[in-house]
Amino acid sequence: xxxxxxxxxxxxxxxxxxxxxxxxxxxxxxxxxxxxxxxxxxxxxxxxxxxxxxxxxxxxxxxxxxxxxxxxxxxxxxxxxxxxxxxxxxxxxxxxxxxxxxxxxxxxxxxxxxxxxxxxxxxxxxxxxxxxxxxxxxxxxxxxxxxxxxxxxxxxxxxxxxxxxxxxxxxxxxxxxxxxxxxxxxxxxxxxxxxxxxxxxxxxxxxxxxxxxxxxxxxxxxxxxxxxxxxxxxxxxxxxxxxxxxxxxxxxxxxxxxxxxxxxxxxxxxxxxxxxxxxxxxxxxxxxxxxxxxxxxxxxxxxxxxxxxxxxxxxxxxxxxxxxxxxxxxxxxxxxxxxxxxxxxxxxxxxxxxxxxxxxxxxxxxxxxxxxxxxxxxxxxxxxxxxxxxxxxxxxxxxxxxxxxxxxxxxxxxxxxxxxxxxxxxxxxxxxxxxxxxxx
Numbered sequence: 001x002x003x004x005x006x007x008x009x010x011x012x013x014x015x016x017x018x019x020x021x022x023x024x025x026x027x028x029x030x031x032x033x034x035x036x037x038x039x040x041x042x043x044x045x046x047x048x049x050x051x052x053x054x055x056x057x058x059x060x061x062x063x064x065x066x067x068x069x070x071x072x073x074x075x076x077x078x079x080x081x082x083x084x085x086x087x088x089x090x091x092x093x094x095x096x097x098x099x100x101x102x103x104x105x106x107x108x109x110x111x112x113x114x115x116x117x118x119x120x121x122x123x124x125x126x127x128x129x130x131x132x133x134x135x136x137x138x139x140x141x142x143x144x145x146x147x148x149x150x151x152x153x154x155x156x157x158x159x160x161x162x163x164x165x166x167x168x169x170x171x172x173x174x175x176x177x178x179x180x181x182x183x184x185x186x187x188x189x190x191x192x193x194x195x196x197x198x199x200x201x202x203x204x205x206x207x208x209x210x211x212x213x214x215x216x217x218x219x220x221x222x223x224x225x226x227x228x229x230x231x232x233x234x235x236x237x238x239x240x241x242x243x244x245x246x247x248x249x250x251x252x253x254x255x256x257x258x259x260x261x262x263x264x265x266x267x268x269x270x271x272x273x274x275x276x277x278x279x280x281x282x283x284x285x286x287x288x289x290x291x292x293x294x295x296x297x298x299x300x301x302x303x304x305x306x307x308x309x310x311x312x313x314x315x316x317x318x319x320x321x322x323x324x325x326x327x328x329x330x331x332x333x334x335x336x337x338x339x340x341x342x343x344x345x346x347x348x349x350x351x352x353x354x355x356x357x358x359x360x361x362x363x364x365x366x367x368x369x370x371x372x373x374x375x376x377x378x379x380x381x382x383x384x385x386x387x388x389x390x391x392x393x394x395x396x397x398x399x400x401x402x403x404x405x406x407x408x409x410x411x412x413x414x415x416x417x418x419x420x421x422x423x424x425x426x427x428x429x430x431x432x433x434x435x436x437x438x439x440x
Contacts, residue, residue: 039216
């Protein structure tokens with residue numbers, strides 16, 4: 001009775017779990033990526049950061065706009081007594097106003113355009129890196145969901161087979177054709193299949209929630225079916241590096257950082273050795289009202305000046321300019337090393353990815369052969385069970401091995417697909433282009 005109660009509870013629980021249905025909307029990978037672009041907070045942060053940087057760098061007037069100032073003053077005057085009998089008297093009011101315009105120039109301004117271009121490129125690369133990082137996470141989560149759905153379907157098929165076997169065994173036991181031992185074995189097999197299906201449903205829900213967190217998608221949905229693997233015959237890592245390295249985000253970012261360091265040194269040299277120049281023009285007005293408030297003595301004055309500053313102390317060894325140039329040279333050496341390291345890291349990552357893809361393709365072939373053997377073993381076991389020469393336990397074990405081999409194949413396919421995507425992102429190219437170039 002306890003066993004029957006357990007089976008009934010398991011069946012009731014499975015009825016409450018979500019199952020595949022034609023009513024469940026199917027989300028394509030492109031839709032998931034678009035949703036992430038609209039709702040993912042990491043991408044939103046990167047967008048805002050890029051917009052802020054571009055706004056600053058596009059504001060060229062911040063460097064070349066002249067300095068404009070206005071001034072005004074009011075000065076009342078009072079005569080104090082200097083001897084007895086002299087009263088305090090009001091001596092009038094002096095008013096002055098003016099405007100000044102100054103045009104400063106420094107050597108570093110000659111390099112302003114290049115500096116801004118490098119800064120814009122740096123911001124753009126930063127955004128692309130952040131976007132592609134999120135996109136790659138979405139791709140992984142999407143195919144994890146597709147793999148979880150395929151595993152759920154396999155577990156559901158295994159559960160249905162176990163349920164049919166249990167019902168058949170129950171009818172056979174009631175008619176006296178099989179023993180109670182065989183009935184209990186099929187009952188145990190059904191409970192195990194129910195547990196496996198429940199775990200597969202949980203994994204599917206978890207995979208769906210992970211994709212929701214990345215994309216902002218809501219409601220119930222499913223991914224496209226897991227595609228059949230496209231095997232790749234990849235060239236050596238050196239050939240892939242030579243073809244794709246200059247277009248990768250990491251190498252572009254490293255080269256831009258080196259350009260930034262070189263430009264910073266040039267700016268320091270210009271600021272140190274090019275004299276600074278300031279041209280100014282000013283207008284002044286002044287007037288005075290006497291003690292009787294009669295306004296008089298107004299004057300207007302227009303003036304201009306040009307000043308040249310040669311920073312001799314900055315040029316001397318140990319001076320601030322000389323020290324800044326040496327620090328910039330150190331930065332250039334560091335960025336050169338960083339670029340070299342980025343090239344080595346990219347080459348190593350390509351090598352590992354090529355090895356991993358080759359290994360996964362062999363693993364898929366091995367898994368497919370194992371699955372075919374497990375399927376044939378189950379068919380023979382089913383025939384033997386129907387003929388009464390194979391026990392219910394042996395049939396259940398054969399079914400379990402078939403399910404295990406199916407899930408192994410699914411897992412291998414998902415891993416292979418994700419690694420192919422990882423290589424395409426590493427090379428900054430589309431997976432479709434990679435498959436078109438190197439598919440077997």
